[in-house]
Amino acid sequence: MGLHAEFDINMNYEAQKIIKALREARLAKGMRQTELSKLSGVPQAQISRIEASGVDIRLSSLAALTHALDLEVALVPRKAVPAVKSITRQTSEHPPVQPAAIGKELQRVQEAIRAMQVKIPEIPNLDALRKAHAAIKPLKIDMSFLQPLRELRTTLERIQRSQKDWAKIAEVARSMTHLRNQIIHTRPSPEIQDGPRPAYTLDDDDDA
Amino acid sequence: MGLHAEFDINMNYEAQKIIKALREARLAKGMRQTELSKLSGVPQAQISRIEASGVDIRLSSLAALTHALDLEVALVPRKAVPAVKSITRQTSEHPPVQPAAIGKELQRVQEAIRAMQVKIPEIPNLDALRKAHAAIKPLKIDMSFLQPLRELRTTLERIQRSQKDWAKIAEVARSMTHLRNQIIHTRPSPEIQDGPRPAYTLDDDDDA
DNA sequence: ATCAGTTATGCACTATTATACATAGAATAT
DNA sequence: ATATTCTATGTATAATAGTGCATAACTGAT
Secondary structure (H helix, E strand, C coil), X not given: CCCCCXXXXXXXXXXXXXXXXXXXXXXXXXXXXXXXXXXXXXXXXXXXXXXHHCCCCEHHHHHHHHHHCCEEEEEEEHHHHHHHHHHHHHHCCCCCCCCHHHHHHHHHHHXXXXXXXXXXXXXXCHHHHHHHHHHXXXXXXXXXXXXHHHHHHHHHHXXXXXXXXXXXXXXXXXXXXXXXXXXXXXXXXXXXXCXXXXXXXXXXXXXC | CCCCCCCCCCCCHHHHHHHHHHHHHHHHCCXXXXXXXXXXXXXXXXXXXXXXXXXXXXXXXXXXXXXXXXXXXXXXXXXHHHHHHHHHHHHHHCCCCCCHHHHHHHHHHHHHHHHHHHHCCCCHHHHHHHHHHHHHCCCCCCHHHHHHHHHHHHHHHHHHHHCCCCCHHHHHHHHHHHHHHHHHHCCCCXXXXXXXXXXXXXXCCCCC
16 A cells, blocks of 8 residues: 555556546646545545546546536547547647746635635535636736736635635636636737647556 | 436436447447447446446446447547537548438438428427437448338328328338348448449448 | 347346545645 | 645445346347
């Protein structure tokens, strides 16, 4: 039982690749096992075992997890694999070439959201927040938006600390979406094209 | 066909869709459960249970089956799902290297069914028709079946025009299903003797 | 009616996932 | 070093996938 237990021989390559993709998808979203647990309904302990101990997961569980990660399980013909791969690369999350300060701030926002979730078990609005953030993340953001971002974050943190006014979370989410729209409109800078991040799916990036 | 379409409540929607896709992939290749069983190592009984009784299959089994079917399990971002679907359609479910005349006739059959539906709003038998057609569509069909297909279609059209004898629709559906079975059974016949065709087809008929 | 091929079920039995807690161990802040 | 968060494990139990064999049920063919 090492730190990273080896995979059992139970699962074949294919299966292990999927599991690995799952884990990477979670990490790419900055999600913790506990969060994913809450979103998917799968207990944290089980997620851990799945990721680390090579549990031969059942399809329903896989579906639950992927759903929570905004992914979908698909059966693609071998012949189509390369094409599909290229598409998913395009669509997957890019940590875009960002001014360092912006990148850091985005990270902090994500942190704040996560902290929120940890503190308060039952919040429906949180998902809106997460989505707003996810919508902003893949954009190229000008330095002029650093301030607004920071303010949003501090507001969020204040709410979290005060343990009250959770109703305001929805409001924050709204302004965050608004901010996103502004960002988009300031310059016709659509999605980014390069992606050093293959992220999940059909990864052939081998390893051991 | 959906003799027994009763899935357990254990599996979620997503999971059931995958199972269905599996079954259809098998049928599209004209494979029988015993054959798939040999290729994948999964016992026929288990395959049957999986397809019909909504077994919550494990990932390793899924991988084994998909592999035997020349498919791969992929996790695709929700946003990319439509694109991926269009690709996989192009590659697999698509008119499978069909003689042009057959393809056209299938199209006409579909037309006839649709016309029927427009004329008569509520007919239970129509669904059977639709299913029979859907079951035929993904098959590789020999030119020898062109005549039977055509006859079925004209019968259908006659019924529709006469505005009567709707009871016969069920009969047509039955013979269509029958036709499907015949088509499947003639699989081990490497035909391809079409005339009206660009000579370069490059058909990648992958039957092993 | 009979036969052959395919799929669905029944049953006994095993192997493993899944779950609930609890908690240890690792990694990160403070 | 201390606290906190995150991940991995331990234990016990329930639920069920998986297997093998046999065979029923259904279909199309002779």
